[in-house]
Amino acid sequence: MRRSFASDNNAPVAPEIVQALLDANLGDAVGYGEDAWTARAVERFRQHFGERTAVYFAFNGTGANVAALSSFLRPWEAVLAPKTAHLQTDECGALERFSGSKVIPVATRDGKLRPGDLPPHLHGHDVHFPQPRAISISQATEYGDVYEPDDVRALAEFAREHGLVVHMDGARLANAAVALGTTLRGASADLGVDVLSFGGTKNGLMLGEAICFFDPALAGDAAPFVQKQSMQLASKMRYLAAQLDALLSEDRWSRYASHANAMAQRLYARVRSIPGVRITRPVRCNAVFATLDRAAIARIGREFFFLTFDESLPEVRWMTHWATTEGDVDEFAACIEREVRGSA
Amino acid sequence: MRRSFASDNNAPVAPEIVQALLDANLGDAVGYGEDAWTARAVERFRQHFGERTAVYFAFNGTGANVAALSSFLRPWEAVLAPKTAHLQTDECGALERFSGSKVIPVATRDGKLRPGDLPPHLHGHDVHFPQPRAISISQATEYGDVYEPDDVRALAEFAREHGLVVHMDGARLANAAVALGTTLRGASADLGVDVLSFGGTKNGLMLGEAICFFDPALAGDAAPFVQKQSMQLASKMRYLAAQLDALLSEDRWSRYASHANAMAQRLYARVRSIPGVRITRPVRCNAVFATLDRAAIARIGREFFFLTFDESLPEVRWMTHWATTEGDVDEFAACIEREVRGSA
Amino acid sequence: MRRSFASDNNAPVAPEIVQALLDANLGDAVGYGEDAWTARAVERFRQHFGERTAVYFAFNGTGANVAALSSFLRPWEAVLAPKTAHLQTDECGALERFSGSKVIPVATRDGKLRPGDLPPHLHGHDVHFPQPRAISISQATEYGDVYEPDDVRALAEFAREHGLVVHMDGARLANAAVALGTTLRGASADLGVDVLSFGGTKNGLMLGEAICFFDPALAGDAAPFVQKQSMQLASKMRYLAAQLDALLSEDRWSRYASHANAMAQRLYARVRSIPGVRITRPVRCNAVFATLDRAAIARIGREFFFLTFDESLPEVRWMTHWATTEGDVDEFAACIEREVRGSA
């Protein structure tokens, strides 16, 4: 298959991660996370995010979000999230089905939640309404944008005043941290985030996500049972742990994400001045959003795989990843230019 | 870590499976199962189990059982299973929580369900009772035993007469098929099983299970949504598919399981006549169950890792896998003999 | 307690309904709906709504909505409803918790859903999104307004084109039918509604709602089990049935609702020209919505009980019912006038 610009989950596994898997494949290991690799990976997460962090692993992003939130939400408690959040639009109601808790979608200007968006959803104590108990924000956002540190701090402050937990869907936290020029912690825990879904799959892993409770009281004694009941407890846990440990070692998380982001910048530079291509979102991480002619989209789509995010405009998403090369980008940009011109 | 006799999920990944993963790691691939590896793996399952088989992959055994059953059970429909079933005792109520459906535990003599066990649980149509809609049996059983073909046929006939679906938890189907000297299909689909959870993790894979609907109407249009909602839909599906495809190619499933079973037979031969060791279950697959002195168990446990299945007797489970060597078995058997004698 | 203008559920039970309860209280009756009263009430519903109607009773409005929708929704199927719907804002996420299905709130101009509001929520078949399977509209609306027959027909046509079921929350269907000058059926089933939650509690009953499937295939064999599992199956069913039967006999439903509506019109006539009182919604049924001075609201609230619907404006709801008298209205209106003047 030619390079895909559809999603960072179309990427292969990075060679260093493969090596970590091979290294972990020696002899027997106790199941369900009682092994040395898991202990080491948990320790690694604590180095990155703080010593008190309670860490659990999950198979995929939906599993991580659902298990993270279900560890502390009660079924009549709701989570406020942008109506464009992955949690609301891409997880097929898994949270509702598994936990009974409701995601309350909040309209936002650009996919980013702001304190001012929230008050209409805070009804006060009333048995007739699901009680908002958490907010959930995606860092990076589903539009490839990032929350500035002050944005998150303001949300966290608002949350604290109103007794809300701050959950961060960090499926692409690495891309956001790189974009902000900060650490993983600097883009999450240090800003007042309480619970993080940390993504590995979209940053070079075969599979594997982590749930990090910066306030271990939110995990309580519930998190291990939730991990099991939500079908996220791997028996051969070492193979998730080894990947995540490797990702957080030797700045790999940063190298992979930097490269992905740089490729998106390169693509942006190549296409932004093509007449007929309108870039619709800030290019901060590893995605370029654009509107262009519908016929051109169809023709480009015959050569490269990518997604039309909003059919009505139409708005496309072009996404890069750790393995996207400069050559891939240039070839893709050339194709875009050619086909858009063909429509003119 | 020294060889573990605790579980076949303590094993590493078989080299041929690792190679399949490496082979799959070339370039980009569409996510969520729209890739060539998944298509090939599905085709492979159909070669083994029949052309009409509807196939879905899952991360782990609990996920496979829950997604398989939730695809056709409605929340007021129940599944009858031996009270010793993994579904009842080892999945932390995941089915109940995810689907609302109830597992009704049935007392059995030896972990094997028989038609005669079922009538007391069939109440006829009555809104006050959850309606039995399926039976679930484990092949091999949780006690390392197997259902003979006629056993399953009799259950399937009973099920058909009473409008029940037959689900097989085949976490160790390969071990059972080898023990019965038959094919995977010969130990499941051909006997009247309707839905199978097929296990890969315990037979040499890193992770990966398959849900096989021999009657595709049971999958209906529900199965893909259930797979997603149950958090079992891998974005980088090729890495599950490639492993399962490799396992079902070149008789690997059979070679790994044969070896595991043979190692259990070797262990059985070595320990059955040790005074003080009483073998408590038929040794048909890759597990040996025994009762022995509590103090001896503690001493053996200082050298080798294994599980005490029933603390009250106490009854231990010693389990072998694809990577257990003759030397491992002999060393372990010698340790058992030494420590049991020490108790005498 | 002085007359309440807070809700029609603050009303006592109408004397004719009390008499029906007394009449039903003779001797023994089989439980769970196998009694003569239930048979008679079901027959009565069929006279009103059509012979094919499948009828089930429920204790309260939330129970009726949840049981109605859960009878045919699968857990990955969603219901589209105005974001102001009772189902979305007043049932504490009961549907999500009980069935796993998600209510997708749709922004509307005035609490009424229109076909044009729906397309952005129809994503096509995609496992990542809950699949819209039904729309739910309230007749009368939560703002005391009604859908015109053509409004509902247009929605039903849209629904049929897109494979959606039309659910009507008819907690106040009687008030709407009276406002439209039509029958119960004329305001629901005849317009293309598929499933109705019919309200009795707010129209003179002690308690009791009915679920009417105009398409019995939507009830299937599921509805009785859903009624039981959702804790809505009364053992002494005759006491729900007798009330609902009485309500649908001798035009009581219409008399009670007409009276309630007329009292709202009287209140509207009395207060609409008071300077400082702005009527904010069409007064079609038994509610008057208005904005007025916050201090006046507080003072009126010391004499009469009513609700502030939207604290931010503030917008109040004044509601009448079968037992509200002209004198009650005049007294209340005088109080409003006095207190609003006091603020001027």
Added chain:
Amino acid sequence: MRRSFASDNNAPVAPEIVQALLDANLGDAVGYGEDAWTARAVERFRQHFGERTAVYFAFNGTGANVAALSSFLRPWEAVLAPKTAHLQTDECGALERFSGSKVIPVATRDGKLRPGDLPPHLHGHDVHFPQPRAISISQATEYGDVYEPDDVRALAEFAREHGLVVHMDGARLANAAVALGTTLRGASADLGVDVLSFGGTKNGLMLGEAICFFDPALAGDAAPFVQKQSMQLASKMRYLAAQLDALLSEDRWSRYASHANAMAQRLYARVRSIPGVRITRPVRCNAVFATLDRAAIARIGREFFFLTFDESLPEVRWMTHWATTEGDVDEFAACIEREVRGSA
């Protein structure tokens, strides 16, 4: 309908309860339990059960049990109950569906749980098993028997040692208290019970049950939300409250239950020495269980309505209630005698 011996829920409403309903039907009242009748009823329950008792009302017995248990059980926590418990056999899996929690059925000799039955179900902390968190016992039992005070005390002591909550399904607590010659509290709270489902429907009410948390921490801030989400929150709460208040006033609970029990004793006295009728359970409350000829059962069933509890024996249940008269019993006993003789 002739007097029913099928269930105490076949009875009409007692005249004093009807009067209480009529007395409550004056003017308006605030909804959802903020009314004077509810306050008074709660106070009445506290007089009976202790000042600290947290009290919530429910529509029916299944609702009461599910809401009581769901207020404190987390979805991975299980409740141990006799396999004959109403919770396990007669509530259609409502607890599992609503809360995700699992009822673990425990085999008992006679429908009564004993401390010695429990240890095999206590696995210790392990994510693979649902964690037992409560035991649930029915007082009176489903077989018309009662737990002696010392029986309950022993269970409560065991529960306390193992961190288990004691739930009592008191659908027929009044009958049990009368049988034991004690108060309602003496048959429940004083023996170490933590949470009670108190039944009104089967003891002369139209409908209405109460959930009593003797340890208010078990209700926490959860109970009101659970009551709402479980569709048990009545809008016109006064009509539940007035009945329950009346039942607990002037010893009505005791008079009704005494009468019902006495009628069962009378029936027992009349039939126990009929050749061919074998009484199978202790007659302590308002039920007589017996085995007799299948043809005789059919003939008696043509004249009187009652249930065959266990078709396989066959074992019938004959149940009396507050309205059963001596004449009813004598007529029924004469019928039994005649028809059983006819079979001889």
